[in-house]
Amino acid sequence: GGGGFRPAREMHEVVCAGCGGIAKVPFLPRGDRPVYCSDCFRGGAR
Template identity: 50%
Template sequence: MYQDRKAGEMHKAICADCGKECEVPFKPTEGRPVYCRECYQNHRPRRRY
């Protein structure tokens, strides 16, 4: 399942929100947004306890 991915391999991407260059641990898929660490925090669902 993960044979394409090497341990620790990072891929460059552009954040869909702020436009900054960032690195992600997966190969970005064309047509799907990628977010930097800061913007991802705003997009992930809030945890309810």
Template identity: 55%
Template sequence: MAFNDRNFRGDYRGFRGNSGPREMTKVTCSDCGVETEVPFKPTEGRPVYCRECLPNHRKF
């Protein structure tokens, strides 16, 4: 079954859509200790990294 078989109009914008600016949360980087902002509410007990430290922790 293709998209056109389900009357897909091609205007799907995904989860984010156009909901305006995201709410930012101030956090402290778990590596370097710098204060930064992230576009989500962190889960307690899980590390949060700044933009500079995050690439060191990605598992690609």
């Protein structure tokens, strides 16, 4: 076994659907569902 080395997470910057700010997510959104930053995801947005 043993593949090549890769970073644990590749972070992608996307626009948060909640506040419009930059959200960094460890996956690449396809655009078919909204993506939220950590604050909005936890319901911290006012």
